[in-house]
Structures are given as C-alpha cells and as structure tokens.
Amino acid sequence: MAVSLPDDLRADVQTLWDYHDLxxxxxxxxxxxxxxxxxxxxxxxxxxxxxxxxxxxxxxxxxxxxxxxxxxxxxxxxxxxxxxxxxxxxxxxxxxxxxxxxxxxxxxxxxxxxxxxxxxxxxxxxxxxxxxxxxxxxxxxxxxxxxxxxSRPLPLDDYVESIGDVDRVITMLVGDTQRITIYAERGFAVQQEVPREVTHAYERLVHLGFTGRLI
CATH class of the missing domain: 3.40.50.620 (HUPs)
Structure with a gap:
C-alpha cells in the first residue's frame, strides 16, 4: 500500500523539505x-x-x-x-x-x-x-x-514512500529545522538564515503535534 502525504500538510512539509535541500x-x-x-x-x-x-x-x-x-x-x-x-x-x-x-x-x-x-x-x-x-x-x-x-535525488513524495512512514519523515524534518537555530546558538554549527515562511511552516507542524524530535 502506497504511503503519501496528506493534502492538508503538503505545503508546509514541502517548504521545510525545500529549505533543507542545499x-x-x-x-x-x-x-x-x-x-x-x-x-x-x-x-x-x-x-x-x-x-x-x-x-x-x-x-x-x-x-x-x-x-x-x-x-x-x-x-x-x-x-x-x-x-x-x-x-x-x-x-x-x-x-x-x-x-x-x-x-x-x-x-x-x-x-x-x-x-x-x-x-x-x-x-x-x-x-x-x-x-x-x-x-x-x-x-x-x-x-x-x-x-x-x-542526498538521493528523490522528490518529497518518493522519499516518503521509500521510508514508508509519513509521521517519521515530518517529525525528522521538524526536528532538523529546530536544530538549525538551536545548534548555532549553542556553538555547534555556523549560523544560517531561516526564512519567515520556513518558520511559519515549522510552527504550524509543531502545533499539529510533530514534536517527537524536538530538543
């Protein structure tokens, strides 16, 4: 059975996905x-x-x-x-x-x-x-x-299907987004800009409960 992103989450998850792809x-x-x-x-x-x-x-x-x-x-x-x-x-x-x-x-x-x-x-x-x-x-x-x-050059939907767990992928994306700021503040990483749309997408997904990888 195919695993796919719910339509109501797609835009925010795609925003985070695109941000982390350098x-x-x-x-x-x-x-x-x-x-x-x-x-x-x-x-x-x-x-x-x-x-x-x-x-x-x-x-x-x-x-x-x-x-x-x-x-x-x-x-x-x-x-x-x-x-x-x-x-x-x-x-x-x-x-x-x-x-x-x-x-x-x-x-x-x-x-x-x-x-x-x-x-x-x-x-x-x-x-x-x-x-x-x-x-x-x-x-x-x-x-x-x-x-x-x-990274493997997979579109978001293909990656989600390859992992087979929508919640896991979203939770990891949310956790890594948080770490961009926190790790820079703690001296573990260099600072990077976090665009406003990324912050808003992150906050909405946190509000929806994708918090399992938050520090």
Missing part, C-alpha cells in the same frame, strides 16, 4: 562521508557516487541511536559498509567510523580518521533533510575543508 552542484572531492541514520539510501547513494568517480574513498560514520538500533543492530556504519560492498564498492575504498552518535561526532570522528591523509574537499552524503544541518556542523568543526552536500 542543491549543491556535485563535483569530484577527496572523500565521501556517509552520515549514519535510519536510511540505508545514504549508503546506496554513496556507492553510486563512488562508482561515478566523485571520490576515491568513502567513510561511513555512525554508531546507533534509538531510531536505528533495531534496524542496524551492529551499528549504522557497519551496515552501511556491508551494503556498499554488496553494491560493488571495494573494501579497500571504505573506512568505517563506528563511534559517532550525532552529526557533530560524525564530522569530528571522520576528520580524525582522515588526519593522515590530505583532505581539501568532502562530499557529505546524508538524508535529504539533514543536508543543511550537516553543512553548518561541518563548517563549524572543519572550516578549512570544502563541503559539498548530497
């Missing part, structure tokens, strides 16, 4: 970093970009979170690696960072893993709604590196 132009980089999450599509897209020659090395970073422990019991990065191997990425082109439990640790631990290599540019592969937060976090923790953000 629309970076893909170009070759020194390394790809796949950020751990509940979405195996991150590893799928990392493998596609590797085969397209976008980077010669991929780092998968992630331990577990409450939202991923059942799906990836051995850890997000470990399962990502196994999936990438199945998709033809050579084992010697993959590094695993299995300890990170949030985006800041994804960046910091991956940077530490790569410190013996010359890295001037990275492609951060994440869920679509994580792009903006990942970018802001990386620019804060690793300011000298060029950052290109990438």
């Amino acid at each position: 629309r970076h132009e893909l170009r070759p980089a020194d390394v790809g970093i796949g950020l751990g999450s509940h979405d195996l599509g991150v590893a799928t897209y990392a493998a596609e970009l590797f085969h397209a020659g976008m980077f010669p090395l991929v780092v998968f970073s992630g331990a577990n979170a409450p939202t991923t422990v059942e799906r990836f019991p051995r850890g997000e990065a470990v399962h990502y690696r196994e999936h990438a191997l199945e998709l033809g990425v050579p084992d010697d082109a993959i590094l695993v960072e299995p300890g990170a439990r949030n985006t800041g640790e994804n960046i910091a631990f991956a940077r530490r893993l790569l410190e013996s290599r010359e890295v001037g540019s990275v492609v951060l592969i994440s869920q679509p709604y994580q792009q903006r937060r990942a970018y802001a976090t990386c620019k804060n923790l690793w300011p000298e590196v060029e950052v290109i953000c990438a």
Whole structure:
C-alpha cells in the first residue's frame, strides 16, 4: 500500500523539505562521508557516487541511536559498509567510523580518521533533510575543508514512500529545522538564515503535534 502525504500538510512539509535541500552542484572531492541514520539510501547513494568517480574513498560514520538500533543492530556504519560492498564498492575504498552518535561526532570522528591523509574537499552524503544541518556542523568543526552536500535525488513524495512512514519523515524534518537555530546558538554549527515562511511552516507542524524530535 502506497504511503503519501496528506493534502492538508503538503505545503508546509514541502517548504521545510525545500529549505533543507542545499542543491549543491556535485563535483569530484577527496572523500565521501556517509552520515549514519535510519536510511540505508545514504549508503546506496554513496556507492553510486563512488562508482561515478566523485571520490576515491568513502567513510561511513555512525554508531546507533534509538531510531536505528533495531534496524542496524551492529551499528549504522557497519551496515552501511556491508551494503556498499554488496553494491560493488571495494573494501579497500571504505573506512568505517563506528563511534559517532550525532552529526557533530560524525564530522569530528571522520576528520580524525582522515588526519593522515590530505583532505581539501568532502562530499557529505546524508538524508535529504539533514543536508543543511550537516553543512553548518561541518563548517563549524572543519572550516578549512570544502563541503559539498548530497542526498538521493528523490522528490518529497518518493522519499516518503521509500521510508514508508509519513509521521517519521515530518517529525525528522521538524526536528532538523529546530536544530538549525538551536545548534548555532549553542556553538555547534555556523549560523544560517531561516526564512519567515520556513518558520511559519515549522510552527504550524509543531502545533499539529510533530514534536517527537524536538530538543
């Protein structure tokens, strides 16, 4: 049975979705970093970009979170690696960072893993709604590196169907929108503009109860 967005929520969810998509132009980089999450599509897209020659090395970073422990019991990065191997990425082109439990640790631990290599540019592969937060976090923790953000190029409806859970997608979008401001205030990320229409869409969805990922 197809999973789809309710019509009365579509405009606000689309507003948040579009805000978090940075629309970076893909170009070759020194390394790809796949950020751990509940979405195996991150590893799928990392493998596609590797085969397209976008980077010669991929780092998968992630331990577990409450939202991923059942799906990836051995850890997000470990399962990502196994999936990438199945998709033809050579084992010697993959590094695993299995300890990170949030985006800041994804960046910091991956940077530490790569410190013996010359890295001037990275492609951060994440869920679509994580792009903006990942970018802001990386620019804060690793300011000298060029950052290109990438996600599976899926329209919102296709992404919702691929995840199979409307509430989960909306809740994660709402949570990431809140973090853009809060993490900058706490010094975890660089500041970014939040347009008024994004704030209003966020507030309406919070009012409707999509609060499970709020801090």
